[in-house]
Amino acid sequence: GAVVSQHPSRVICKSGTSVKxxxxxxxxQATTMFWYRQFPKQSLxxxxxxxxxxxxxxxxxxxxxxxxxxxxxxxxxxLTVTSAHPEDSSFYICSASEGQxxxxxTFGSGTRLTVV
Amino acid sequence: xxxxxxxxxxxxxxxxxxxxxxxxxxxxxxxxQWYRQEPGEGPVLLVTVVTGGEVKKLKRLTFQFGDARxxxxxxxxxxxxxxxxxxxxxxxGGGTYKYIFGTGTRLKVLA
Numbered sequence: 001g002a003v004v005s006q007h008p009s010r011v012i013c014k015s016g017t018s019v020k021x022x023x024x025x026x027x028x029q030a031t032t033m034f035w036y037r038q039f040p041k042q043s044l045x046x047x048x049x050x051x052x053x054x055x056x057x058x059x060x061x062x063x064x065x066x067x068x069x070x071x072x073x074x075x076x077x078x079l080t081v082t083s084a085h086p087e088d089s090s091f092y093i094c095s096a097s098e099g100q101x102x103x104x105x106t107f108g109s110g111t112r113l114t115v116v
Numbered sequence: 117x118x119x120x121x122x123x124x125x126x127x128x129x130x131x132x133x134x135x136x137x138x139x140x141x142x143x144x145x146x147x148x149q150w151y152r153q154e155p156g157e158g159p160v161l162l163v164t165v166v167t168g169g170e171v172k173k174l175k176r177l178t179f180q181f182g183d184a185r186x187x188x189x190x191x192x193x194x195x196x197x198x199x200x201x202x203x204x205x206x207x208x209g210g211g212t213y214k215y216i217f218g219t220g221t222r223l224k225v226l227a
Contacts, residue, residue, distance in 0.1 A: 043204060043219050044217040045217075046214065046215075049214060093159075097213070105149075107158030107159050107160070
């Protein structure tokens with residue numbers, strides 16, 4: 001089945017630094033990937049849609065300059081949290097689908113970001 | 117903005133009991149999915165339903181999509197400790213494949 005790899009699984013960074021999270025589709029090509037954020041014991045909140053070869057589409061209230069998304073190839077999307085602050089600490093998860101997604105998305109295993 | 121409300125939010129039951137989780141919205145969805153998530157992991161797809169009134173079974177799990185495609189339910193028969201987790205519904209509509217997740221139901225099955 002489809003596999004999505006997310007790296008790193010955990011990262012701790014200092015306030016003011018930037019962190020890059022990678023999302024790779026290992027055995028399929030994904031023109032579209034999605035980035036979610038999840039707070040403890042809460043559901044997933046869609047942050048943005050990552051489109052291969054074009055700009056990402058951000059959900060309302062998500063700062064595009066804060067959360068930079070790059071989808072340079074059909075198998076890789078990256079999310080960079082810039083000038084991180086403690087309130088950016090969260091669980092970030094990506095997802096991708098082989099087709100249009102109508103039959104389910106495969107999720108990465110998530111990245112736990114802690115900003116100190 | 118599409119909103120998916122799940123109920124109950126939390127559920128703690130004994131092994132062997134049955135339970136139902138509901139996912140409701142005022143919006144119509146072209147398709148709806150159910151996921152289960154364990155702590156520290158990404159959600160895992162359980163099922164996708166696309167037709168109003170559709171019922172799908174996955175071993176002890178039964179999923180139903182409402183006739184109007186605004187709601188769905190997940191019924192678990194004879195729950196087991198391995199069913200413990202966060203259950204999430206996710207719906208897509210408006211001609212897109214962008215899925216919005218429900219508020220989640222945290223299930224704990226006690227041995």
